[in-house]
Amino acid sequence: MVFMVTDYSSPDTGRTPLSPRRRVFALAWPLIVSNLTVPLLGLVDTAVVGHLPDSRFLGGVTLGATLFSFLYWGFGFLRMGTTGLAAQACGRDDLDDLIRLLGQSLALAGLIGVALIALHPVLIPLGLQLLDGSAAVTAEADLYARIRILSAPAVLANYALIGWFLGRGYSRVTLLLMIINNAANIVLDLVFVVGLEMTTDGVALASVIADYLTFVVGAGLALRAWHGWGWRRVSGVVADIAGYRRLVGVNLALFIRTLCLLFAFAFFHSRGAQLGDVTLAANAVLLQFVLLASYGLDGFAHATESLVGQQIGANDRHGFRRVVGAAIEWSLATAAVASLGFALGGEALIALLTDLPEVQAMAERFLPWMIAMPILAVGSYLLDGLFIGATRTGAMRDTMILAVAGFYLPVWWFSQSLGNHGLWLAFVSFTVARSLLLGAVFWRSWRRGYWFA
Structure with missing residues (x-):
C-alpha cells in the first residue's frame, strides 16, 4: 500500500532503515496534521450557520454537535483497542489475526451503531436535557440530532478502520480519511445551507453523508488486505467467538x-x-x-x-x-x-x-x-x-x-x-x-x- 510507513527496508531495496526517532516522527506528523484539520470544520459550520437569519440555528448546531462529541468520544475505545491489537498482530506478521481483527472490529462497531440508532428516542432527549438549552435552540438541536444519529454505524466503523490502519503503521491513511471527511463535510455544508437554503438539517445531513463516504473509502483501502481470501475463510475468522472475547x-x-x-x-x-x-x-x-x-x-x-x-x-x-x-x-x-x-x-x-x-x-x-x-x-x-x-x-x-x-x-x-x-x-x-x-x-x-x- 502506498501509504505504508516502513519500519525496516527489505534487503533488496538498498534503502537505509529509519532510526527510531525518525520512525516515531514519520508516524506522528500525519496524525498531528489530521488533528489540526478538525477545528477547520467547526469554523466552517459556525460561519455557514452563523449567517442564517436567526441565532437559534447556530445554537442548535452547537448544542447538537456538543452532544455527539461526547456520545462518539465515549466509543473512542474502538479506535484505541483496535490499534494495540493490530500493531501486535503486525509485529508477529500474523495476517490471519489482522483479518480477524478488522472484520470483528467492524462488526462490533456496526452493532453498537445500530443500537445507538434504535435507542435514539431515549438518548437524544436525555442528552439535550442535560445540556439545558433554551426551548428554541433545543428544538433545532433535536432536529440536528435525529438526522446526525444515522451516521453512528459509519462513525464507529471509521474509528475501527483508523485504529486498524494506525496499528499497521499507515498513519498517512488516517490523514487521508480525515481530509476526505472534513472536505466533504465543508463542501456539503455549502451546498445544502448556502445553495439549497437548508438550515440545521442541512448541516446534519452533510455530516452523515461525509461519514459514510469516509467509511466507503476506508473500507475500500482495507479490503485490499482480504485479497486471496475465500469468503468462507473470511466469514470463519469474523465469527470466531474467542476473538470477540479478547476484543471486548x-x-x-x-x-x-x-x-x-x-x-x-x-x-x-x-x-x-x-x-x-x-x-x-x-x-x-x-x-x-x-x-x-x-x-x-x-x-x-x-x-x-x-x-x-x-x-x-x-x-x-x-x-x-x-x-x-x-x-x-x-x-x-x-x-x-x-x-x-x-x-x-x-x-x-x-x-x-x-x-x-x-x-x-x-x-x-x-x-x-x-x-x-x-x-x-x-x-x-x-x-x-x-x-x-x-x-x-x-x-x-x-x-x-x-x-x-x-x-x-x-x-x-x-x-x-x-x-x-x-x-x-x-x-x-x-x-x-x-x-x-x-x-x-x-x-x-x-x-x-x-x-x-
Missing part, C-alpha cells in the same frame, strides 16, 4: 476509562459554572490551550501505540526500548515548545479567542496553569500510548479510577476556598496522578518482566 475485554476497560475521563471534564465544567459566567467563559478559553497542546502530544502518543505494539508482537525488547526512548524525546520537546509558546504568546492567543475585557482579564489570571500544563501532562499522553500499544487496558482503567477518586475529587474538595485556582489545581493534580500511577505500574511490571512474558 480490551475495549470494555477502555470504555470505563473513557467514561471516567468524560466525568472529569464534565465535573470541571459544572464546578466552573458555579463560579460564575465570566469564570466559565474564561475556563472555556483556557481549555483551548489544552486542546492545542494535545494536537502534538496525541500525535506522538498514537505513534507510540503503533510502534510499541509492533515491538511487543515481534518480541523485540531492544526495539521496544529504542522506540520508547525516541517517543519520550519527541513528546518532551513538543511539551516544551507548547509551554514556551503559551508563555510568550498566551495573552495574544486569549485576545484572539475572545474580545470580552472581563473574560480576557480572568483568563490571563489563570494563564500560568496553561504554561505549566503541557510539561505536567506529557506523561499521561505518552503512557496512554504505551499501554494502548501493549493492550494493557486494565491498568489504564484502574489508574484512571484511582486518579479521579483518590486525587481529583479530594483535591477539589479541600481547595474550594481557592476558587478557580482550586479547580485548576484539582484538574492538574488529576493529570499528574494519571502519569505517576501509570508510570509506577509500568516500572513495576517492566522490572518483573511482565511486558514480554
